[in-house]
Amino acid sequence: GRRPSFAAEKDARSFIPECFSHIPMAKRVQTSHAHKDVHPAVLAAGQQMATFAIKDSISRLEATLLAFKKVIESYDTPKDTSLSRHFVPHVLNPQIEYLTECRPMCFSMGNAIRLLKAQVNTFDINTPEDEAKEGLLESIDLFIRERINLAGYLIARNASQLVDEDDVVLTYGRHRLVEKTLLRAKENGKNFSVSIIDDPYDKGGLQLAEILQQAGIPISYSPNLGGLGTKVEEATTVLLGGEAIFASGFLQGAAGTADVAIAATKAGTKVIALCETINFDRERISLDALTYNEIDPERNSPESFRLLFDNTPVKYISGVITEFESGTGFSPAQAI
Amino acid sequence: MAPVSTHTPTLQKLLKSLRDQDLETSIEGLIFLLKRRQVRGDQCANATAHILLQVVAKSKWQSVDRLLELVTSAGSRLVQAAPHEPVIGNIVRRVLGLIRDEASEDRNADELSESVSDLQSLAPVAPPPTSAPARPGPTPITRSLTMPAAGLQVSKSMFNLLSVVDTLDSYSTGASTPVSLAQNNSVHALKSEIIDGIGEIIDEVNQADDQIAGFADIHIYPGDYILAVLPSPAVERYLIKAASRRRFTVLVASPHSQGSGAEQYSALRKKLTSAGVKMISLSTTGLMAYMPKVSKVIFGAKAVFQNGGMLVDSGCCLAARAAQEYSKPVIVLCGVYKFCPQDTATHISWTQLENPSSYVGYDDGETVDTIDIENTLAEYLPPEFVDVYVTNLGPQTQDHLGSIMADHYKPEEMSVQLGA
Numbered sequence: 001g002r003r004p005s006f007a008a009e010k011d012a013r014s015f016i017p018e019c020f021s022h023i024p025m026a027k028r029v030q031t032s033h034a035h036k037d038v039h040p041a042v043l044a045a046g047q048q049m050a051t052f053a054i055k056d057s058i059s060r061l062e063a064t065l066l067a068f069k070k071v072i073e074s075y076d077t078p079k080d081t082s083l084s085r086h087f088v089p090h091v092l093n094p095q096i097e098y099l100t101e102c103r104p105m106c107f108s109m110g111n112a113i114r115l116l117k118a119q120v121n122t123f124d125i126n127t128p129e130d131e132a133k134e135g136l137l138e139s140i141d142l143f144i145r146e147r148i149n150l151a152g153y154l155i156a157r158n159a160s161q162l163v164d165e166d167d168v169v170l171t172y173g174r175h176r177l178v179e180k181t182l183l184r185a186k187e188n189g190k191n192f193s194v195s196i197i198d199d200p201y202d203k204g205g206l207q208l209a210e211i212l213q214q215a216g217i218p219i220s221y222s223p224n225l226g227g228l229g230t231k232v233e234e235a236t237t238v239l240l241g242g243e244a245i246f247a248s249g250f251l252q253g254a255a256g257t258a259d260v261a262i263a264a265t266k267a268g269t270k271v272i273a274l275c276e277t278i279n280f281d282r283e284r285i286s287l288d289a290l291t292y293n294e295i296d297p298e299r300n301s302p303e304s305f306r307l308l309f310d311n312t313p314v315k316y317i318s319g320v321i322t323e324f325e326s327g328t329g330f331s332p333a334q335a336i
Numbered sequence: 337m338a339p340v341s342t343h344t345p346t347l348q349k350l351l352k353s354l355r356d357q358d359l360e361t362s363i364e365g366l367i368f369l370l371k372r373r374q375v376r377g378d379q380c381a382n383a384t385a386h387i388l389l390q391v392v393a394k395s396k397w398q399s400v401d402r403l404l405e406l407v408t409s410a411g412s413r414l415v416q417a418a419p420h421e422p423v424i425g426n427i428v429r430r431v432l433g434l435i436r437d438e439a440s441e442d443r444n445a446d447e448l449s450e451s452v453s454d455l456q457s458l459a460p461v462a463p464p465p466t467s468a469p470a471r472p473g474p475t476p477i478t479r480s481l482t483m484p485a486a487g488l489q490v491s492k493s494m495f496n497l498l499s500v501v502d503t504l505d506s507y508s509t510g511a512s513t514p515v516s517l518a519q520n521n522s523v524h525a526l527k528s529e530i531i532d533g534i535g536e537i538i539d540e541v542n543q544a545d546d547q548i549a550g551f552a553d554i555h556i557y558p559g560d561y562i563l564a565v566l567p568s569p570a571v572e573r574y575l576i577k578a579a580s581r582r583r584f585t586v587l588v589a590s591p592h593s594q595g596s597g598a599e600q601y602s603a604l605r606k607k608l609t610s611a612g613v614k615m616i617s618l619s620t621t622g623l624m625a626y627m628p629k630v631s632k633v634i635f636g637a638k639a640v641f642q643n644g645g646m647l648v649d650s651g652c653c654l655a656a657r658a659a660q661e662y663s664k665p666v667i668v669l670c671g672v673y674k675f676c677p678q679d680t681a682t683h684i685s686w687t688q689l690e691n692p693s694s695y696v697g698y699d700d701g702e703t704v705d706t707i708d709i710e711n712t713l714a715e716y717l718p719p720e721f722v723d724v725y726v727t728n729l730g731p732q733t734q735d736h737l738g739s740i741m742a743d744h745y746k747p748e749e750m751s752v753q754l755g756a
Contacts, residue, residue, distance in 0.1 A: 017616045019561065019585070019629050199621050200591070200695060209707050220708040223695030224591065225621055226650030227687055227712030229657075255622025259654055262624070262661055289625035303602075304617045310625035313661075 015300050023307065025295035026050050026103035037094045041070035046102035052298075056176060057106040057243045057279055062148055064099065064109050065140050068116070071095060072136050076129075083132045084123040092117070104294055107244040107252075107281040112143065151276040151323035156180035159239065159274055159321045160188055167192040167236045170269070172253075172260045174204030175241025177274035179211065182239075186215050193218040195231055199256050200224050201299070201306065225259055232264040240312070242275035242320075244292075248285045249314035251275070252292065255307055261316040270318040277322050286311055347375045351386055359394040363387055363410055370418035377421070377638060378569060381541045381673050384414055384427040389534040392435075398523060400439040403530075407431055408752065415754040420688050420714070422639040422647060422676045427537065429677060429749040434533040436748065442526055537673070540728070544671030545570040547728035552578035554731065555667055555724065560584040560631045565620065565655040566591070568636030570669045572604050574726070575634075579611035586613060587630060589620045589651060620651030624658045633659040637670040637717075637725075641678060642741055644719030644734035646670070650712045656721035665723040672727050677741050677750040688714040 012027060028050045031043050038046075045067040048054040054063050075091055077083045096113060099105065105113075119139050123132045155177050163169060163185035169192055171178045182194060194217050198205030209221045222231060232238065240261060244252040251257070251273050261271045286292050289310040299306035350365045357365075366387050369375040375383050391410045397403040411428030418424060548570055556562060556578040564571050564586055575586055586608055590600050605615045618626060633655050637646040646668060648656075659666050692711035725732045732740065741750075 017585075017614070198695075201619065201621065203695075206695075213706050218708075219706075220710065222710050222712065223692050224650075224711065225654050227689075227710065227715055228650075229653055229715065230687055230712075255625050257622075258624035259622060259658060262657055266657070288628040290628050293625065299619075303605075304619070306619055307622070307625045310622050312624075 015302055023293050023295050024104040026297050029101050034098050035094045038098045039071045041067040042095045046099050050102035057108045058148055060106055061108040061112055065144055069137055069140050072133050082125045083129050084120055088117055088120055108278045111278055147278045154323040155274050155321055156184045160185035163190055163192055165190055168195055170195040170235035170238045172197050172257055173199045173202055174208040178239045178241045179208055182212055183215055186217055195220045195235055197222045225256055228263045232269050233267040235269050238264040238269055238271045240273050242273050244279045244281055245275050246284050246286045247282050250286050251312040252309050255310045258310040258312040261312045265316045273317050273320045277324050347379055347383055354390055359390055362390050367417040380421040381423040381427050384424045385534055385538045388431045392530050403435055412754045423674055425754045426673055426676055428754055429745055430537055433746055433749045435530055438526055438529045541673050544728040545573045548669050548726055549573040549577035551726050551731055553581045556582055556584055558582050561629050563587045563630040563633045565589045565635040565652045566649045570636045576607050579608050579613040586615045587618050589618045591620050623655050627658045627662045630664055632665050634667040637668050639674050639676045640670050641676050644737050646717045647714055648717045650715050653715055653717050656717055660721055666721055667724050668722050669726050672729055675741055677745040
């Protein structure tokens with residue numbers, strides 16, 4: 001029945017210290033307890049997000065959109081209503097609720113869903129169902145191509161031009177855009193080395209170290225943030241990946257990102273943030289890392305507590321590279 | 337932590353056996369423990385003092401210079417065994433200072449006032465000391481005095497007599513130099529005074545944490561959120577003491593541990609909780625995220641240098657930087673015995689690396705082979721990050737550190753070169 005899971009959930013949250021109790025946390029929702037209208041593809045995506053098998057904002061966005069395509073494909077408008085009136089409240093919303101329950105939505109998912117809903121609203125009541133479905137599927141495909149694939153390509157291209165010969169590029173953890181950028185710079189024939197500072201919980205940096213090392217880039221690896229002050233001084237550029245950027249220009253990144261950015265700025269090393277524009281939230285303003293964050297469900301017990309993200313204030317970011325800016329795409333964070 | 341079998345030497349065992357075993361074995365014993373880092377951090381001060389006490393008590397010496405030499409040589413060996421533990425050098429310097437003090441007191445007591453003035457009038461005749469700072473007063477126990485000039489004067493005072501003997505005979509034959517019964521008695525008296533003095537240093541080291549904890553309720557207020565980074569025993573005691581008087585919350589930041597089983601600070605949690613103080617365990621990664629909630633940051637220093645800069649565990653630097661970003665006060669706990677009279681250290685020279693095998697397994701051969709892995713254990717924190725230094729003499733500001741150093745180390749000791 002529903003009871004045990006409800007109790008378990010209450011239990012999990014009871015470990016959260018009161019001063020952080022406003023912050024949401026992902027949780028595993030048993031598929032049998034999900035709303036009956038949740039599509040199997042969405043169920044699967046939700047489970048992967050709850051278990052952090054899919055965890056960065058762009059992978060989550062892509063998984064969501066692909067699952068929604070399945071939802072749209074299998075959708076049949078009931079009689080005496082139309083897709084534009086029925087689809088969002090009765091079909092799409094339960095999917096969204098379920099995904100949110102599995103793990104709080106990231107800002108890119110929020111942005112994409114808003115665009116999708118706006119697209120549905122453009123259809124007339126009389127738009128034939130097939131035409132509407134085709135239109136939605138096409139726009140999702142276009143969206144994935146432009147806002148995810150092309151964006152990643154362009155950011156890597158722009159950012160890789162900032163990597164010079166003999167540079168020492170420092171990065172934190174493993175971020176998809178930083179990885180692409182560094183591989184691209186290597187393909188461009190640049191000889192540089194990379195200093196990777198890792199998050200000991202995630203160990204993504206170690207994977208990145210192995211990937212870059214195989215590409216022939218000399219790597220120095222630090223398993224934690226110790227010795228950061230020295231390492232940022234030795235670096236010529238710091239490349240950081242972002243999960244979101246708020247209206248205030250604050251960069252949300254994996255916990256530890258802000259520490260790296262601050263240390264680098266204090267050492268006089270330039271800090272470049274990489275972020276796709278779909279991750280920008282122009283409405284939300286975060287005051288600090290406790291405004292919008294998530295509790296790590298793996299580290300939520302009486303003996304440990306951990307937040308997944310932190311916020312880097314604008315003054316510690318020399319520039320943000322996105323896919324949309326002209327030229328190098330290099331611009332101050334507030335300007336976006 | 338490696339399992340400690342009954343066969344492995346430990347500091348406790350070493351200290352227990354000091355009385356019975358010969359000096360060289362004791363010194364070697366501590367060097368062994370230091371090299372294996374089985375004695376580390378705060379323990380080093382205590383251990384060094386105990387060994388130097390043995391040096392004073394057990395080695396044969398008839399002159400103060402000889403004793404200074406013996407202590408310097410034993411001290412240097414300990415410093416070389418653990419160059420990453422600056423407190424060892426501090427204790428050696430404190431003991432050297434103590435010996436000089438006791439010797440000069442002794443002499444002042446014995447000596448007639450004219451021989452003191454004799455000595456002082458002699459000073460200008462002696463070739464100007466090259467390295468020793470020119471300091472007026474009754475402690476010119478510098479080499480320059482005892483070398484050629486000392487030959488001119490044959491004083492009755494024990495100290496000068498012995499220095500003359502010293503320069504005439506080589507050090508190795510010092511023991512065989514005939515000495516009168518009276519001199520022997522003075523040496524005995526001096527020896528026991530020095531041993532008492534070292535005992536006082538040991539007491540100071542042992543009591544420092546408690547004395548620091550006595551100041552706990554000054555800087556912790558009810559309702560505070562105190563971020564304790566890698567709490568040292570001193571910090572733990574401080575928090576527990578504060579918990580007996582105030583209601584606040586402690587956020588303990590400790591490094592990532594592999595197994596999620598036993599908690600490193602479970603004893604601290606138990607004590608705090610029983611006092612009604614909540615404890616939240618965080619990791620030292622990404623402390624910026626919690627800083628808006630934190631009201632104060634506290635950690636212990638491994639050493640404090642003359643400029644106020646510190647040697648701290650690497651997570652502390654991270655916390656201090658984040659605290660500065662949010663203008664949160666940073667409290668550093670350090671016994672006065674951790675004050676290093678050395679020149680300003682640079683951060684590179686004090687960065688200490690540790691075995692990274694807890695992060696990257698050696699089974700991952702290719703990674704271990706091809707990637708340069710560095711796991712930083714301790715690093716230098718510049719003074720501008722700290723608001724208050726709480727010592728066993730009370731809370732101090734950075735400006736005040738210099739005078740505390742001057743109270744505890746004389747220029748002679750500050751310039752002593754220990755180790756390589």
